[in-house]
Amino acid sequence: MDVAVLGATGDVGRQICTQLVERQVLPTTSRLQLVGRPGGTSGRAVHGLRADLVDAYDEHAPLLDVALDPAEVVADVVVVAAGRTAPAGSGGVPPSRAVLAAANADVFRAYADALAAHGSGSEVVVVVSNPVELGVAILAERLGRHRVVGMGAWLDTLRFRREIAVQLGVRRHRVGGFVGGQHGDDAVPLWSTVRISGLDVAERQRAVARLRQGRTLATFPAEVARAKAELLTVAATDVAAAFALIDSWPPDLRALARPWMTHQSGAKTATGTASATIDLVETILDGRDIVVAGQVALEGEVSVGGSPVHGVLGVPVVLGPEGWSRVLLDPLPPDEDARLAEAGAAVAAACAPWTGAAAVAATSDPPTSDPATPTTGEPPR
Numbered sequence: 001m002d003v004a005v006l007g008a009t010g011d012v013g014r015q016i017c018t019q020l021v022e023r024q025v026l027p028t029t030s031r032l033q034l035v036g037r038p039g040g041t042s043g044r045a046v047h048g049l050r051a052d053l054v055d056a057y058d059e060h061a062p063l064l065d066v067a068l069d070p071a072e073v074v075a076d077v078v079v080v081a082a083g084r085t086a087p088a089g090s091g092g093v094p095p096s097r098a099v100l101a102a103a104n105a106d107v108f109r110a111y112a113d114a115l116a117a118h119g120s121g122s123e124v125v126v127v128v129s130n131p132v133e134l135g136v137a138i139l140a141e142r143l144g145r146h147r148v149v150g151m152g153a154w155l156d157t158l159r160f161r162r163e164i165a166v167q168l169g170v171r172r173h174r175v176g177g178f179v180g181g182q183h184g185d186d187a188v189p190l191w192s193t194v195r196i197s198g199l200d201v202a203e204r205q206r207a208v209a210r211l212r213q214g215r216t217l218a219t220f221p222a223e224v225a226r227a228k229a230e231l232l233t234v235a236a237t238d239v240a241a242a243f244a245l246i247d248s249w250p251p252d253l254r255a256l257a258r259p260w261m262t263h264q265s266g267a268k269t270a271t272g273t274a275s276a277t278i279d280l281v282e283t284i285l286d287g288r289d290i291v292v293a294g295q296v297a298l299e300g301e302v303s304v305g306g307s308p309v310h311g312v313l314g315v316p317v318v319l320g321p322e323g324w325s326r327v328l329l330d331p332l333p334p335d336e337d338a339r340l341a342e343a344g345a346a347v348a349a350a351c352a353p354w355t356g357a358a359a360v361a362a363t364s365d366p367p368t369s370d371p372a373t374p375t376t377g378e379p380p381r
């Protein structure tokens with residue numbers, strides 16, 4: 001099985017390539033295609049990245065290949081990590097979600113069209129680039145929705161599980177449960193899906209109630225906004241204190257605030273993002289169906305706020321070698337249902353200018369103001 005990484009020389013792409021090789025996810029007979037952009041700096045650096053990986057891992061590296069033309073991308077799993085990102089650190093004005101969308105919609109379209117024309121017709125695409133929902137929408141339109149999954153919800157899920165595990169004093173693998181919604185501020189911690197191995201239902205309910213401290217998701221967007229404002233003030237003079245402050249908050253808030261602060265600190269979230277991406281790649285290569293959370297293009301499999309969702313949303317899905325097959329989501333409590341509905345509306349508004357009939361107009365005349373009404377216009381981390 002072969003893997004292609006688009007944007008291989010970027011911070012996230014390089015981490016994905018390195019971890020794929022270092023963790024020996026691919027046998028030496030498989031091929032890892034490093035994809036850069038002709039004319040850009042990545043078109044040169046991608047050759048250097050190949051040499052560096054061989055230098056480090058020659059004994060167990062898969063066949064390493066370079067591609068600079070989208071038409072040359074051929075693999076069983078294609079990871080999309082190419083495109084513009086919000087610069088790390090707190091200096092300057094970061095591009096809004098809409099500006100990021102305008103820049104990356106072209107990247108998504110270019111690779112979607114190339115894969116539709118020249119691909120095998122069965123490759124599974126894992127979207128990392130942001131806005132991840134837009135990437136899923138554009139690629140799913142051209143390749144078929146079941147072959148495209150966004151990894152933002154899985155990364156959010158791992159962060160949520162970790163924060164719960166830390167608070168309970170257990171290892172992360174003992175905690176189940178998912179985060180859905182939109183990657184970023186409209187991520188929805190699905191508390192009703194949380195499971196803790198070793199605890200029966202009553203014990204789990206008591207533990208979750210303790211962790212939630214009487215809050216519901218109705219107040220979550222306001223808490224996130226307040227948390228960011230507080231962190232900016234504290235981090236202006238003491239970044240360590242800002243991270244310590246996060247430790248005092250409940251797990252769902254920590255799961256959003258910590259990566260945001262990481263980005264603000266000037267570090268990026270490339271390592272964790274790559275590790276979560278590789279989880280999904282391994283699942284697809286493994287041949288077994290596993291339940292993960294991912295952004296997928298729904299056609300009414302899920303209803304939120306009383307209406308079936310026709311659009312991209314992060315939900316728990318069964319993922320396997322042919323992509324995602326089913327959504328696994330029981331009826332939700334009112335606060336989770338309401339937040340998921342809001343996230344679905346925010347995604348729909350954000351994707352509308354770039355998908356379907358609007359995409360043709362958007363290609364020649366992209367909107368310059370933020371078309372969406374998410375909790376904030378900030379891009380996700």
Ligand SMILES: NC(=O)c1ccc[n+]([C@@H]2O[C@H](COP(=O)([O-])OP(=O)(O)OC[C@H]3O[C@@H](n4cnc5c(N)ncnc54)[C@H](O)[C@@H]3O)[C@@H](O)[C@H]2O)c1
Nearest residue numbers: 007009010011012036037042082083085128129130273381
């Ligand atoms: N989904 C998530 O959870 C998550 C987390 C972190 C970052 N991201 C996203 O991943 C993407 C990459 O982030 P990064 O930090 O690596 O950015 P980066 O700027 O370090 O790298 C981007 C790479 O994309 C390449 N690129 C741009 N256009 C291209 C094209 N048309 N063809 C091939 N390559 C192209 C650039 O040359 C560069 O190497 C961003 O969109 C970022 O927002 C997503």
